[in-house]
Amino acid sequence: MRARHLAADFPTVTPDTLISEAARLLAEQKLPGLIVVDGHGLPSTILPGTQVLRLAVPGYCQDDPALARVVDEAHADRFLRAVADRTVQEALPTPPRELPIADPDATLLELAALMARTHSPLVAVVDGGRLLGAITLQALMDWAVEA
Incomplete structure (x- = not known):
């Protein structure tokens, strides 16, 4: 099985996307992560x-972690709201990873090795300067278990 056969359409965000929008995409589409693209639509990071x-x-x-227990349930349930107006750029790890x-x-096997090495739950598939799609850890594992 080759990456081109496993790659599926995948939503992208930019560094300026609000965290609230990124979180909504992650939740609504049950995604392990998002592809962050540059001004040319090419992946800049995951x-x-x-x-x-x-x-x-x-x-x-x-x-x-014990301090998380002292926050009352009403506030604990809304922890994500505190960063809703911040951007994806602020959530990116520093220094940038591979x-x-x-x-x-x-x-x-190459895809699995890349995911393992980069600690990434998804891989962007790029051909000739064009994003073809992405492969999630779940899709890779589903295929690997069946093989």
């Missing part, structure tokens, strides 16, 4: 859903 959480969850709760981009002829 935004895993966990990076959105990292931006939204207060640092003190990340440093000491970009998980695959050639359309990449094999299943």
